[in-house]
Amino acid sequence: MIEYRSIRVALLGAGSVGSQVARLLLEHADELAARIGAKLELVGIAVRDVDAKRDADLPRELFTTDAETLILGADVVVELMGGLEPARTLVLQAIASGADVVTGNKALLAAHGPELFAAAEQVGAQLSYEAAVGGAIPIIRPLRESLAGDRVDRILGIVNGTTNFILDRMDSTGASLEDALATATELGYAEADPTADIGGYDAAQKATILASLAFHTSVPVEAVHREGITGVTAEQIASAQRAGYVVKLLAICERLADPDTGDEGVSVRVYPALVPRTHPLAAVRGANNAVFVEAAAAGPLMFYGAGAGGVQTASAVLGDLVAIARRHVVGGPGTSESTHADVAVLPIGSITTRYAITLEVEDEPGVLAKIAKLFSEHGVSVEQLQQTVDEGSGRATLVIGTHEAREQALADTVAALAAHPVVASVASVLRVEGS
Numbered sequence: 001m002i003e004y005r006s007i008r009v010a011l012l013g014a015g016s017v018g019s020q021v022a023r024l025l026l027e028h029a030d031e032l033a034a035r036i037g038a039k040l041e042l043v044g045i046a047v048r049d050v051d052a053k054r055d056a057d058l059p060r061e062l063f064t065t066d067a068e069t070l071i072l073g074a075d076v077v078v079e080l081m082g083g084l085e086p087a088r089t090l091v092l093q094a095i096a097s098g099a100d101v102v103t104g105n106k107a108l109l110a111a112h113g114p115e116l117f118a119a120a121e122q123v124g125a126q127l128s129y130e131a132a133v134g135g136a137i138p139i140i141r142p143l144r145e146s147l148a149g150d151r152v153d154r155i156l157g158i159v160n161g162t163t164n165f166i167l168d169r170m171d172s173t174g175a176s177l178e179d180a181l182a183t184a185t186e187l188g189y190a191e192a193d194p195t196a197d198i199g200g201y202d203a204a205q206k207a208t209i210l211a212s213l214a215f216h217t218s219v220p221v222e223a224v225h226r227e228g229i230t231g232v233t234a235e236q237i238a239s240a241q242r243a244g245y246v247v248k249l250l251a252i253c254e255r256l257a258d259p260d261t262g263d264e265g266v267s268v269r270v271y272p273a274l275v276p277r278t279h280p281l282a283a284v285r286g287a288n289n290a291v292f293v294e295a296a297a298a299g300p301l302m303f304y305g306a307g308a309g310g311v312q313t314a315s316a317v318l319g320d321l322v323a324i325a326r327r328h329v330v331g332g333p334g335t336s337e338s339t340h341a342d343v344a345v346l347p348i349g350s351i352t353t354r355y356a357i358t359l360e361v362e363d364e365p366g367v368l369a370k371i372a373k374l375f376s377e378h379g380v381s382v383e384q385l386q387q388t389v390d391e392g393s394g395r396a397t398l399v400i401g402t403h404e405a406r407e408q409a410l411a412d413t414v415a416a417l418a419a420h421p422v423v424a425s426v427a428s429v430l431r432v433e434g435s
């Protein structure tokens with residue numbers, strides 16, 4: 001029997017993910033030790049309430065409410081409490097005490113990433129966070145290591161399971177947003193307060209993390225253009241279906257030349273968009289996540305799987321833990337973040353994409369010509385136009401698909417359309433991505 005040395009692991013939080021991490025650490029202790037060449041010894045679990053009901057049956061003596069003392073005796077601290085404080089302070093304390101850190105906390109990384117990475121780099125500590133984006137899906141390590149020698153040009157991600165479930169449900173059943181959200185809540189996908197998910201905040205935090213890694217820069221979450229799914233209607237979904245598209249909440253990170261100066265920049269944005277039903281992202285159903293990466297040499301790659309769930313996300317945490325523990329065995333410094341590129345994050349007005357615009361117009365002679373003129377005056381080229389006339393109201397619905405256009409030109413066109421006397425309303429404007 002081999003006598004392994006111990007690597008002491010302190011766990012902060014024993015909720016959905018933390019309790020599964022603890023269970024897997026205890027159940028697979030021997031197998032993990034053999035893989036690592038050292039034992040991962042769970043020395044304690046900090047929680048708010050020692051007697052709270054858990055998803056896993058864990059030894060009571062491991063629990064404590066004193067996170068600060070627990071950290072002091074640890075080689076690796078696993079932060080799965082969520083939220084900004086006390087998570088930030090505890091992670092900083094862990095790093096200062098010489099521990100490596102694993103976290104799944106995207107909110108913390110999006111808000112305080114640079115501070116935490118700098119603290120870790122200063123002392124040569126490792127800060128790993130595979131669980132923070134795409135749950136179980138390996139996407140952080142592929143970007144950080146596997147693609148470190150390539151040039152990532154673009155990422156299109158479905159990184160929020162709750163909104164993908166809702167949009168998929170609307171697409172497959174014709175349900176309204178409210179009804180699909182109610183189902184998501186019933187089935188336990190949506191939180192009691194779903195604002196972070198349906199408002200696109202969760203996806204924006206993940207976009208910040210992905211863009212920073214992919215482009216070797218530091219993207220503040222405030223620089224991410226964010227639109228949630230609250231405005232998506234059953235009519236939009238039905239109209240998208242008829243045209244061969246599906247609506248997905250996308251996190252988009254792409255390299256872009258500043259249209260005014262030609263300087264290299266990046267665009268990082270989250271919004272519901274039309275995706276062709278033939279695109280691999282259209283096949284991402286239910287609460288699953290997928291990240292589509294385009295790299296210069298590798299070409300298109302897709303990472304797909306469970307973006308959330310306690311035990312699934314625990315897999316990503318364990319992977320980080322094993323990697324860190326192996327480094328403890330062989331020695332050497334941790335991998336630090338590379339932010340040397342320092343590229344500008346361009347405003348949403350700089351992007352170029354295609355658009356689908358739905359207008360309610362008066363059904364009278366010359367309307368189409370007037371609308372077409374308005375588009376061409378703003379330099380937006382129309383690719384296709386569909387008209388449906390409602391004899392009863394004397395109004396027509398126009399669905400106009402554009403060629404690639406600059407966002408600012410499109411915004412100006414939409415403002416001019418809304419103000420035009422023949423336009424009763426601009427019913428919907430959706431961007432078209434992935435084609």
Ligand SMILES: NC(=O)c1ccc[n+]([C@@H]2O[C@H](COP(=O)([O-])OP(=O)(O)OC[C@H]3O[C@@H](n4cnc5c(N)ncnc54)[C@H](O)[C@@H]3O)[C@@H](O)[C@H]2O)c1
Pocket residue numbers: 012013014015016017018046047048049067079080081082083085086104105106107131132135307308309310313
């Ligand atoms: N649940 C998922 O599917 C999932 C997926 C990816 C990432 N994450 C991230 O993982 C982290 C944990 O998520 P979760 O779903 O397990 O959360 P959770 O709410 O189920 O569990 C949080 C745990 O932390 C403890 N905790 C919270 N504040 C504390 C404090 N001040 N002191 C001591 N203990 C405290 C709670 O007692 C609880 O045990 C979050 O950052 C979350 O964003 C979760």
Ligand SMILES: N[C@@H](CCO)C(=O)O
Pocket residue numbers: 132135159160161162163189197202307308309
């Ligand atoms: N609320 C998140 C959990 C995983 O980060 C989601 O719906 O994807």
Ligand code: NA
Pocket residue numbers: 130131132133134135136137138139140316
């Ligand atoms: Na992941």
